Amino acid sequence: MAIYLSEEDVKRVVTMPMSIQAVETAHHAHGLGQALDVPRQRTRLPQAALHILQGALPGEGLFGYKAYTTSRAGARFLVHLFDSTDGHLVAVIAADYLGMMRTGAAGGVAAKWLARPDAEVAGVFGSGWQAQSQIEALCAVRPIRQVRVYSRNRERLESFCEAQSLRLKREVVPAASPRDAVSGSDVIVTITTASSPLFDGDWLDAGTHVTAAGSNSLVRREVDETAVRRAAVVCVDARATALKECGDLFPLLEKGRLHEAQLVELGEVIAGLRAGRGDARQITLFESHGMAIQDLALARRVLEAARGQGLGTELPL
Numbered sequence: 001m002a003i004y005l006s007e008e009d010v011k012r013v014v015t016m017p018m019s020i021q022a023v024e025t026a027h028h029a030h031g032l033g034q035a036l037d038v039p040r041q042r043t044r045l046p047q048a049a050l051h052i053l054q055g056a057l058p059g060e061g062l063f064g065y066k067a068y069t070t071s072r073a074g075a076r077f078l079v080h081l082f083d084s085t086d087g088h089l090v091a092v093i094a095a096d097y098l099g100m101m102r103t104g105a106a107g108g109v110a111a112k113w114l115a116r117p118d119a120e121v122a123g124v125f126g127s128g129w130q131a132q133s134q135i136e137a138l139c140a141v142r143p144i145r146q147v148r149v150y151s152r153n154r155e156r157l158e159s160f161c162e163a164q165s166l167r168l169k170r171e172v173v174p175a176a177s178p179r180d181a182v183s184g185s186d187v188i189v190t191i192t193t194a195s196s197p198l199f200d201g202d203w204l205d206a207g208t209h210v211t212a213a214g215s216n217s218l219v220r221r222e223v224d225e226t227a228v229r230r231a232a233v234v235c236v237d238a239r240a241t242a243l244k245e246c247g248d249l250f251p252l253l254e255k256g257r258l259h260e261a262q263l264v265e266l267g268e269v270i271a272g273l274r275a276g277r278g279d280a281r282q283i284t285l286f287e288s289h290g291m292a293i294q295d296l297a298l299a300r301r302v303l304e305a306a307r308g309q310g311l312g313t314e315l316p317l
Contacts, residue, residue, distance in 0.1 A: 002089040003312035005303065010098050013305035016136050019105035019298055020112075024270060026057060026297035027109065030238070031267025034059055037291045039241040040216075047071055055292035057300075058084055066095055066295045079299045089317055091303050095295060098302060102294045103191075104133025106237060106266075107211040110286035111187055112141040113269050113276050114235060115209035119186035120145045123175065125198045125222070126191040126214070127151035127160040132167075134189045134213065139168055148185065150175040150198075179203055190214055190222040201226030206281040213288040215248040223248040223285070228258065231285035233276060235264045241289045248287055 029035040037055040048071035056063035063084045068077040077095035082088065111119070119142045124131055127149055135147055147170060151157040157174050164172040175181035182188060182203040188210045190198055201224045204210070210231070212223045228234060228249065236242035242249060242263060252258035266286065268274035277284050306312050 002315045002317050003091050004315050005091060005093045005306050005312050007094045007097055009306050009311045010094060010302055012311060013309060014098060014101050014298070014302050016101065016105065016108070016133070016140050018301050018305070019101040020108050020137060020140060022297040022301050023102055023105040023294050024109045026291070026293040027237070027267035028270045029057060029059055029267070030291070030293060031265060031269070031271035031273055035293050037238055037293045039238070039244050040290070053290065053292035053295065055296060056084060057293055057296055060297065060300055061085065062090065062296060062300055064292075064296050066099070066292060068095070079295050081296065081299055081303065091299070092315065093299050093302065095299070098298060099295065100130055100133050102298045103130060103213060103288065103290065104137040105298070106288050106290075106294060107134050107189060107213055107286070108137025108141045110211050110235065110266055110288065111138055111209060113266070114233065114284040114286060115142055115187050116207055116277070116280055118143070119209065121185050122147045122187040122189065123181035123185035124149045124189045124191070125151070125178070125181060127153070127157045128191070130191045130213070131160070132164065134191050134211070135164055135172065136168060138187060138189065139170055142187065144170060146170070147172040148175040148181045149173070150178055150181040187211070192222060193220060194222050195219060196221055197224035198222050200224065201228070201230055204230060204283055206283065209284045209286070211286045211288060212248055215287065216245055216289045218245060218247045218250050220247040225252055228252055228285060230283050232278065232282035233264055233284045234258065234262060235266055235269065235276070235284065235286045237266055237289055237291050239263050239265060241291065242287055245289060246287050
């Protein structure tokens with residue numbers, strides 16, 4: 001019988017190592033052509049919008065979708081898992097926290113494959129909920145000793161840095177300015193809803209890796225054209241999705257200064273089909289937009305762990 005997992009159920013079992021392993025496995029399968037992923041579909045109304053991501057991981061015996069709504073009242077997320085052999089419903093999982101963890105994990109997997117192995121200083125733009133998992137994942141894959149966080153809300157920024165320092169046992173400090181967050185950082189992470197670039201691409205030091213995780217709409221931009229042009233590797237989670245909704249890349253694509261064939265999928269790098277970082281001085285960029293298979297892979301592992309602990313509610317279906 002299918003079961004339902006609440007947000008509290010998910011929080012009790014999900015971990016960052018679990019999330020990173022799930023996302024990396026999903027991307028590897030995608031790189032080998034062993035997974036299906038459909039770019040996000042959106043239905044918009046004046047007061048609210050419905051967003052749906054769907055895909056399949058045949059190697060893990062499942063397919064499904066994540067549906068979420070957004071409005072002024074907030075956002076609500078649900079993952080639906082189905083057995084890929086006979087189509088029966090396996091689980092419905094509340095996916096707000098799950099989605100936050102998989103988004104951070106995607107940034108962590110990208111840093112694992114694209115950032116320098118000795119990266120130890122990170123600059124982060126954004127001090128919201130999503131920034132927590134980005135920092136945690138980064139610390140899980142690289143020897144990060146200091147994180148500099150920039151946000152316009154100074155009071156919230158200081159509270160955020162104090163809380164993350166205690167939680168992660170790392171030095172997480174407020175950055176005085178955007179340039180202070182970028183200069184001298186080995187990794188830059190942007191996780192905002194910005195509509196214009198957050199920093200000047202000329203500020204990036206040689207060898208920096210950038211993960212831009214907030215530009216999942218053509219009206220959003222976190223990274224300027226200079227940063228994209230300086231990147232030796234422009235990596236995306238999926239080309240089809242990036243071409244449809246990446247505000248950071250759209251200006252260069254429209255001007256013909258960047259072409260679809262230049263976009264490298266993360267799964268291709270993991271599978272050894274395309275090159276990632278070539279040397280310690282290259283700048284690399286990962287544009288993270290989100291894929292259904294990331295959610296599905298993590299949802300399966302969460303479901304298994306929850307069942308092992310006797311969590312969840314049976315659905316009368």
